[in-house]
Amino acid sequence: MLFTYKVILPNGKLFQQTLKAKDEEEVATVLRSKNLQILSIRKIRQQQSIFAKGVSNFEKANFCRYFSVMIKSGLSLSEALDIISSETENKTFKSILQDLQFEIQQGGSISDTLSKYPQVFDEVFLALVKAGEHSGSLEKTFYYLSEQLYASxxxxxxxxxxxxxxxxxxIAMLGMGIGMMLFVLPKLSETFMKMKIEMPPMTKAVFAFGTFVGKNVMPVSFVLLSVIVIIVFLFTFYQTRRAIGSFLVNLPILSKLFRQMDWARFARTLATLLQSGVPVIESLNISAQVLTQNDMKKVASNFEKELEKGKTIAEVLGKGKKAFPSLMIQTIKTGEKTGTLDSILLDVALFYENELEDMLKELSSMLEPIIMLVLGIAVGAMVLIILAPVYSILGDLQGPGGAAGR
Incomplete structure (x- = not known):
């Protein structure tokens, strides 16, 4: 739980801050241990909602950039966090930064505090921060993190x-389809079904469905709305998104796209970790977590064992059957020989990010005509199905009775 408190400092100044604790008694104990005169302690009511706003990569990137600049300018960690949290609009992130500020004031570490929020800060982020703390280069660490997050x-x-x-x-097609089903089709069905004319089986089935919807508009609308709500609700859970993502990334049509993405993210993550002084084996194990393709994960599972045998990164990556491209492996091999692996990996990441961008443009240009073709076929089918009875009526009117009238 989060509490806000007001105290009088030893110098007589009024001070107000927030603190994460189990209860008010724990807050009071912490404050008394610092010889602070307590004026008030109040629990902050937090709305718990599955739709609560999270913390985006862009917000984390901005925080890392500002934090790096402020550390470089000579501000203390506590002062820098106070300034950044006061300017942060995201309530979730503001709460985390205020908790971080308090923990630092108590002598805690940044990495230990941020590790309490795994839904916001992943292992890559925490490993980099921890390495920066140990090496005394937090300024550079947060700069590297900002570059990594901005790229992502x-x-x-x-x-x-x-x-x-x-x-x-x-979405427009789906919306139009639902509108036609609920409002247009029932009226057409009612009109044509009353005429007792002979209709093709498909047309009869469509109109029978339209009649059913017309008589049960509210129940059908409720079912449709419930399905949409359930789908949105399921997507709020990480497990659901992960299961769907795991299925999509291995589809043949999307596999090439996700492979390019994996290579780019793996190279950039590994480069950032190595630049920050994280050991090679730990860097590879953490970087492997961004991989989504099964064959790449299989190669990654042997990183530590193979490196302990004395093999190079290029040799380990080359063990997989085309899991990693030969261009990437040869480039990494060159970087290992020349001692410029981190900068080489950044070049590799940039190359595959550009390749991915080109593939996305091609995919988008391919999808546009396919979608329009599907839309045209769907509209054409509906027109034929619905207009068939109209032509049947016109034919009847122009039959023997119509001819006699002339």
Whole structure:
């Protein structure tokens, strides 16, 4: 639980801050141990919701950049965190930064405090911070982290941008389909079913469905809404997103795309860890966590064992049957020989990020005509099914009775 407290400092100044603790008694004990005069302690009511706003990579990147600059300028960690938290609008992140500030004031470490929030800070982030604390280079560590997070944010935005047009078209198609099913089809069904005319089986089935929907608009609407709510609700759980993601990344049509993404993220993560002084074996094990393809994960599971045998990173990556591309392996081999592995890995990451961007553009340009073709076929099928009885009526009117009238 989070508490806010007001105390009088030994110098007579009023001080207000927040603290994470089990109860008010624990807060009071901590404050008394620092010889502070307590004025008030109040529990902060936090709304618990599955839809509560998380912390984006962009927000974390901004924090790392500002924190690095402030440390470089000579501000203490506590002062820097106080300034950043006061400017942070995200309540979740503000609470974390305030907790971090208090723990630092109590003599705690940044990595230990942030490890309490695994849903926000992954192992890569924590390992880099821990390495920076041990080496006394937090300024550089947070700068590297900001670059890593900004790169991840840009990559995510490129993917979202490429998929935006197809997603909008699909949502529009779905919306129009539901609107037609609930409001248009029932009226057409009622009109044509009353005419007692002979209709093709498909048309009869569609109109029978339309009649059913027309008589049960509220129940059908409730079922549709419930399905949408359940799908959205399931996607709020990490396990659901992970299961769907694991299925999608291994689909043949998407596998090549995700392979490029894996190579780029693996190279950038490994480069950032090595630049920050994290040991090679630990860096490889942490970097392996960004991999999604099964064959790459299999190679990664043997990283530690193979390196302990004295093999190089290039040799270990080359053990997999084309899990990692030969271009990447040869480039890493060169970096190991020349002692420039970290900078070489950044070049590799940039290369595959550009390749991924080109693939996304190609995929988007391919999806547009396919979606339009599917949309045209769907509209054409509905027109034929619904217009068939109209032509049947016109044919009847122009039959023997119609001819006699002339």
């Amino acid at each position: 944010h840009r990559l995510t935005k490129k993917i979202q941008g490429a998929m935006m047009y197809p997603a909008v078209i699909l």
